Amino acid sequence: MEAQLEQELVAAAQSGDRDSFLELVHHYQRPVYRLAFAMTRDADHAASLAQETFVRAGKGIKDLPETRRFFPWVLRIARNLAVSLARKRAGSRKPGAGDPLLRSFEELRPDEQMALALRVVQRMKYADIAALLDTSLGAAMVRLAQARALLLGRADGAEGGVT
Amino acid sequence: MIHLTPQQLSSYMDGELNEVSTELVRRHMGACEECTLKFAALEVQEEHLSHALVHEPGDEFFERFAAAVERQLPQSKEPGSKRGASSPANRAAALREAARSTAGSAGFPAAETKVEINPPEAMQQPAPEQKPAASRTALPRPAAAELSPAQGLGFDDETDFDDDVVTAARSADAPVSARPSTTRPSPVERPIPSAARRYSERKATPPARPTQRPAPQRRHQIGRPAPSIPWYAAAILIVIAGAAGVMASRTDPVSAWLDSHGVRRPVSRRANPASIGSGLPAASTEQEPPTRPVPEPSPGEKTPSVQATPSDDEASPPNDSESSADDFTEPEPQAAERFLTPPKDPFADLPRAALAQVRTAQHSKEAADANPSAARYEAAAAEWERTVPLLRGARQQSLGRLELASSRYRAWENAPNEDRASAAAVAIRTYLSLAPQGAPRVVAKSWLARVSP
Numbered sequence: 001m002e003a004q005l006e007q008e009l010v011a012a013a014q015s016g017d018r019d020s021f022l023e024l025v026h027h028y029q030r031p032v033y034r035l036a037f038a039m040t041r042d043a044d045h046a047a048s049l050a051q052e053t054f055v056r057a058g059k060g061i062k063d064l065p066e067t068r069r070f071f072p073w074v075l076r077i078a079r080n081l082a083v084s085l086a087r088k089r090a091g092s093r094k095p096g097a098g099d100p101l102l103r104s105f106e107e108l109r110p111d112e113q114m115a116l117a118l119r120v121v122q123r124m125k126y127a128d129i130a131a132l133l134d135t136s137l138g139a140a141m142v143r144l145a146q147a148r149a150l151l152l153g154r155a156d157g158a159e160g161g162v163t
Numbered sequence: 164m165i166h167l168t169p170q171q172l173s174s175y176m177d178g179e180l181n182e183v184s185t186e187l188v189r190r191h192m193g194a195c196e197e198c199t200l201k202f203a204a205l206e207v208q209e210e211h212l213s214h215a216l217v218h219e220p221g222d223e224f225f226e227r228f229a230a231a232v233e234r235q236l237p238q239s240k241e242p243g244s245k246r247g248a249s250s251p252a253n254r255a256a257a258l259r260e261a262a263r264s265t266a267g268s269a270g271f272p273a274a275e276t277k278v279e280i281n282p283p284e285a286m287q288q289p290a291p292e293q294k295p296a297a298s299r300t301a302l303p304r305p306a307a308a309e310l311s312p313a314q315g316l317g318f319d320d321e322t323d324f325d326d327d328v329v330t331a332a333r334s335a336d337a338p339v340s341a342r343p344s345t346t347r348p349s350p351v352e353r354p355i356p357s358a359a360r361r362y363s364e365r366k367a368t369p370p371a372r373p374t375q376r377p378a379p380q381r382r383h384q385i386g387r388p389a390p391s392i393p394w395y396a397a398a399i400l401i402v403i404a405g406a407a408g409v410m411a412s413r414t415d416p417v418s419a420w421l422d423s424h425g426v427r428r429p430v431s432r433r434a435n436p437a438s439i440g441s442g443l444p445a446a447s448t449e450q451e452p453p454t455r456p457v458p459e460p461s462p463g464e465k466t467p468s469v470q471a472t473p474s475d476d477e478a479s480p481p482n483d484s485e486s487s488a489d490d491f492t493e494p495e496p497q498a499a500e501r502f503l504t505p506p507k508d509p510f511a512d513l514p515r516a517a518l519a520q521v522r523t524a525q526h527s528k529e530a531a532d533a534n535p536s537a538a539r540y541e542a543a544a545a546e547w548e549r550t551v552p553l554l555r556g557a558r559q560q561s562l563g564r565l566e567l568a569s570s571r572y573r574a575w576e577n578a579p580n581e582d583r584a585s586a587a588a589v590a591i592r593t594y595l596s597l598a599p600q601g602a603p604r605v606v607a608k609s610w611l612a613r614v615s616p
Binding site: 018021022025026029030033034037038041043046047050051054058059101102105116117119120121125126141142144145146148149151152 | 168169170172173174177179201204205208209211212213215216217218220224225228229231232233235236237602605
């Protein structure tokens with residue numbers, strides 16, 4: 001979406017135009033859902049998380065500063081909700097269940113998970129990932145590499161025995 | 164030998180290294196078995212993640228999604244614009260007016276400082292139907308149970324939102340359907356199409372983006388005298404002289420060094436991912452002769468270093484003000500040369516006859532990698548089966564078994580059947596029984612999972 005057009009839709013949504021906000025929802029629902037699924041690995045939780053993300057965005061859009069872009073802001077909300085959800089699920093989950101790689105993925109830091117999800121799921125370029133994570137290009141690159149190396153190391157360590 | 168860093172491997176896999184760094188990484192991997200296998204393990208992991216982390220709920224889900232969000236939004240209060248106009252009608256009219264005045268220029272506002280984040284193609288939703296937003300909202304709403312309410316997950320306002328805290332009161336959470344009809348005009352009555360409609364219209368006919376900035380004609384308008392012809396001539400001469408100097412001094416010290424040290428020109432691993440495990444010591448057997456004289460890099464001459472930079476020209480450079488300790492650190496200038504040192508041949512200490520058999524097996528596997536087929540890989544596997552008993556020590560045994568397992572696996576991959584799967588599983592298990600921890604082991608496990616799920 002063009003930046004200018006997005007700004008107009010945001011401005012209209014801020015002044016109470018619900019249709020403008022829903023147009024933003026329509027445009028960004030798929031990437032937000034995909035990110036939500038990558039962060040939760042559960043379709044029901046992802047649907048609820050994506051939905052709650054936009055509900056909170058709708059409620060808070062009046063406070064979105066003019067200098068901030070809508071999409072990174074929404075992804076930030078989704079990321080924070082995913083962290084909150086992960087904390088709640090941590091107590092209820094059976095330890096050791098599921099794919100070892102995904103278990104290792106869950107142990108990554110939220111920003112590492114998000115960087116990896118943006119790259120693996122959304123096939124984003126580093127420059128876009130850096131902008132979305134509000135960091136420098138080099139830091140995004142390091143975060144991605146660290147996440148991958150950690151996953152590789154943990155998977156390697158977890159599979160010590162011969163199957 | 165200095166191996167590739169995780170950043171280099173990761174950026175190489177994503178195609179985010181610049182041309183020089185990509186070539187250096189390719190050369191290194193052509194000569195370094197360890198990095199090749201680590202890269203292969205990364206690719207396997209990436210493929211696994213790309214399946215495990217992706218879920219596509221289908222178009223029907225997304226058609227209902229916005230309606231489900233809308234039901235949970237609070238009832239809109241008196242509209243008041245934070246960014247200017249006093250009423251939605253005035254604001255929308257002002258928007259239309261502004262759009263008319265800037266028709267055809269779809270670029271960013273001049274004050275835009277953030278990087279443009281257009282979701283890439285893969286994440287763009289298919290173009291929604293060209294319906295005015297008002298008519299979309301008039302669609303029948305799905306039953307309340309169709310999309311579970313987000314509250315079911317127990318999200319609460321304690322969520323650490325950093326600077327994104329949404330503090331809207333939930334007192335106005337009445338469903339949309341409960342609102343009095345006067346709060347929202349019907350689609351027919353709506354006087355102004357709103358920004359949403361203009362968005363739909365613009366999507367139908369996207370204006371062309373300006374590809375070049377307008378010529379800086381301002382300079383002559385601010386009273387600066389126009390440059391005279393001699394000034395132009397002098398500028399052109401300077402440019403030509405500079406270009407000639409660059410061309411004259413254009414040497415590739417790294418290539419020259421590689422040639423002088425007889426480092427083999429590798430086959431790109433990305434071009435032939437099937438060649439996992441084939442980067443064994445063949446480097447020492449097929450060395451290309453140096454193709455050009457070897458100029459010794461002068462002390463002042465800078466060696467191209469492996470540094471990660473965005474591959475597309477549009478990407479903005481990292482913001483210095485945002486640099487942190489986590490930033491990618493550029494390797495020291497000599498690092499590029501040091502990590503290109505060819506590895507020692509692990510089979511070098513074998514007797515002559517055994518070494519000849521190793522070379523035969525390696526050539527056989529390379530031939531299969533170059534022109535993959537089940538028969539060629541089976542021939543390679545047969546050679547490696549003859550070779551393994553001749554190998555000494557755990558490392559040689561491990562490498563030989565890995566090549567055998569790789570050949571069996573590739574034979575199955577090219578033409579799967581039960582016999583090949585069984586042979587591959589046996590070979591892989593045998594390798595795993597003596598394989599040390601590390602990336603090759605991870606790769607082999609992924610092979611085993613495929614041939615005997």
